[in-house]
Amino acid sequence: MRQATLQRLMPWFVVIGLFMVWEVACRGLSVPQYILPAPSVVFDTTLRYAGPLWDHSIHTLLTTLAGFAVAVVGGVLLGMAVGASPLVYHGLYPVLIGFNAIPKVAVVPVLVVWFGIGTVPAILTAFMISFFPIAVNVATGLATLEPELEDVLRSLGASRWDILVKVGLPRSLPYFFASLKVAVTLAFVGSVIAETVASNEGIGYLMLQASSRFDIPLVFAGLVVIAAMGVVMYFLFAAVEGRMTGWATRRAMPMAD
Amino acid sequence: MQPPMHPFVELDRVSLTYPGGTLAVDGLTLSVAPGEFAAVVGPSGCGKSTLMKLVTGLARPSGGGVIVDGHEVAGPLKIAGMAFQNPTLLPWRTTLDNLLLPLEIVEPHRRRLRRERAAYVDRAEQLLARVGLAGFGPRHPWQLSGGMQQRASLCRALIHEPKLLMLDEPFGALDAFTREELWAVLQDVWMERRFTGILVTHDLREAVYLADRVFVLSSRPGRVIATYDIDLPRPRTLDTTFTPAFGELVHALRNDISRARTMADKTQEEAS
Ligand SMILES: Nc1ncnc2c1ncn2[C@@H]1O[C@H](COP(=O)(O)OP(=O)(O)OP(=O)(O)O)[C@@H](O)[C@H]1O
Numbered sequence: 253m254r255q256a257t258l259q260r261l262m263p264w265f266v267v268i269g270l271f272m273v274w275e276v277a278c279r280g281l282s283v284p285q286y287i288l289p290a291p292s293v294v295f296d297t298t299l300r301y302a303g304p305l306w307d308h309s310i311h312t313l314l315t316t317l318a319g320f321a322v323a324v325v326g327g328v329l330l331g332m333a334v335g336a337s338p339l340v341y342h343g344l345y346p347v348l349i350g351f352n353a354i355p356k357v358a359v360v361p362v363l364v365v366w367f368g369i370g371t372v373p374a375i376l377t378a379f380m381i382s383f384f385p386i387a388v389n390v391a392t393g394l395a396t397l398e399p400e401l402e403d404v405l406r407s408l409g410a411s412r413w414d415i416l417v418k419v420g421l422p423r424s425l426p427y428f429f430a431s432l433k434v435a436v437t438l439a440f441v442g443s444v445i446a447e448t449v450a451s452n453e454g455i456g457y458l459m460l461q462a463s464s465r466f467d468i469p470l471v472f473a474g475l476v477v478i479a480a481m482g483v484v485m486y487f488l489f490a491a492v493e494g495r496m497t498g499w500a501t502r503r504a505m506p507m508a509d
Numbered sequence: 510m511q512p513p514m515h516p517f518v519e520l521d522r523v524s525l526t527y528p529g530g531t532l533a534v535d536g537l538t539l540s541v542a543p544g545e546f547a548a549v550v551g552p553s554g555c556g557k558s559t560l561m562k563l564v565t566g567l568a569r570p571s572g573g574g575v576i577v578d579g580h581e582v583a584g585p586l587k588i589a590g591m592a593f594q595n596p597t598l599l600p601w602r603t604t605l606d607n608l609l610l611p612l613e614i615v616e617p618h619r620r621r622l623r624r625e626r627a628a629y630v631d632r633a634e635q636l637l638a639r640v641g642l643a644g645f646g647p648r649h650p651w652q653l654s655g656g657m658q659q660r661a662s663l664c665r666a667l668i669h670e671p672k673l674l675m676l677d678e679p680f681g682a683l684d685a686f687t688r689e690e691l692w693a694v695l696q697d698v699w700m701e702r703r704f705t706g707i708l709v710t711h712d713l714r715e716a717v718y719l720a721d722r723v724f725v726l727s728s729r730p731g732r733v734i735a736t737y738d739i740d741l742p743r744p745r746t747l748d749t750t751f752t753p754a755f756g757e758l759v760h761a762l763r764n765d766i767s768r769a770r771t772m773a774d775k776t777q778e779e780a781s
């Protein structure tokens with residue numbers, strides 16, 4: 253088998269292998285279902301609850317994407333401000349670090365008081381948890397301008413705005429797209445956290461209900477669905493990244509002739 | 510060559526202390542006539558790049574005055590073309606689009622670029638051909654060799670036909686053959702356009718080949734300790750570099766610089 257094919261199939265081997273070890277361990281050690289259900293049981297449960305799982309996943313997905321969309325807009329604006337202005341950088345950076353250190357699960361109850369139980373706290377939690385890497389990456393991209401290039405442009409009479417538009421933003425694009433794939437998985441974490449604490453819809457809510465009924469296989473079915481959605485979104489944005497910023501990795505653009 | 514009445518670039522007893530207390534240049538006085546090509550040589554760290562920043566207005570002097578084109582320099586110049594040892598082309602733009610970058614910034618080109626794009630592209634392609642990069646416009650910089658990138662960087666500094674060209678070791682990273690080839694190219698363009706040029710270099714042969722006048726700086730804090738008028742006829746060629754007159758000039762420069770360096774060592778010994 254060729255190296256490339258092997259590399260492409262490897263993730264599937266690993267996943268299948270993982271499930272097999274898990275299956276064998278559960279059967280061999282006769283682990284009770286309410287502690288750790290075997291993959292076959294989880295699979296059965298997933299099929300049995302396919303309807304509700306689907307509905308709740310779609311809800312979680314939309315919530316996540318809504319929060320993520322706000323995070324992209326907010327993160328880019330914040331990153332631009334921090335990266336382009338040393339004054340804003342020095343003023344905001346400690347505040348941002350502090351904000352990022354707060355466990356978002358602790359904020360959810362506050363959001364519930366403000367907005368009530370439902371989708372809004374989940375969207376906001378997804379936003380809060382995922383805007384930070386976007387902002388930091390955009391700011392980094394802007395701040396890593398070569399001093400010599402800046403000299404060239406300024407001696408031509410370029411304004412700060414010119415430099416931002418012609419050099420800063422294009423340069424920060426690879427950083428931006430790299431942050432998107434990380435941020436979207438974080439957004440899932442945020443929305444599911446909020447759903448388990450304060451929602452009556454979504455995969456997090458479904459799992460909380462299941463676990464209160466000791467329906468552990470359904471909890472695991474939910475976990476697998478979340479993981480699957482996370483993987484799909486990650487690779488979706490990784491593909492977007494590859495398409496948009498080929499010049500940064502120098503492989504997506506074949507020679508012109 | 511007689512210094513004319515009004516120099517294009519004039520530094521008068523300029524000093525500059527960087528934040529942190531490094532006195533980079535002190536009592537630096539020199540002038541470059543309009544259309545003259547000057548070279549600046551000196552020991553490493555003596556303030557040559559600082560001089561470039563002072564002339565282009567990217568750094569403000571702590572003392573003394575800088576005058577360019579009859580005006581006291583108070584901010585970045587807006588008329589200069591610059592190139593460095595590092596080509597700093599934008600990797601997401603093609604070579605041609607990299608060349609057009611200054612035109613997107615400098616007036617009046619900025620206003621006209623959209624309407625007269627074809628004419629400007631023409632101009633850029635002609636310039637590329639001049640430096641031996643004909644047909645490389647659509648390539649991205651990372652598809653070019655280091656020497657080709659440096660040629661493109663030189664084109665970018667020249668595309669808006671600046672009255673002042675500032676070069677800080679532009680050929681420092683190139684092999685000897687490419688370097689000598691680019692001396693000839695640069696001399697050609699200069700003889701045709703007669704802009705004022707200031708070239709910082711470590712290569713004394715490069716200085717003598719290209720310049721009308723060479724300034725030798727002392728060790729830090731830099732000031733001019735010797736000035737040479739290079740009266741060799743133009744266009745100079747590689748053969749010129751093998752003439753006795755050329756050799757003597759290079760030799761004299763070398764002596765000056767080693768003297769500047771030993772002087773610095775002595776002052777350091779006395780200080781410690
Ligand atoms: N931004 C800066 N901040 C503080 N000190 C600086 C800065 N830039 C340069 N210096 C100091 O000023 C002195 C002169 O620097 P400069 O870059 O002008 O030297 P140079 O002659 O160009 O050296 P080289 O030949 O190695 O390029 C050096 O001692 C350097 O450490």
Ligand SMILES: [Mg+2]
Nearest residue numbers: 557558559677
């Ligand atoms: Mg230097």
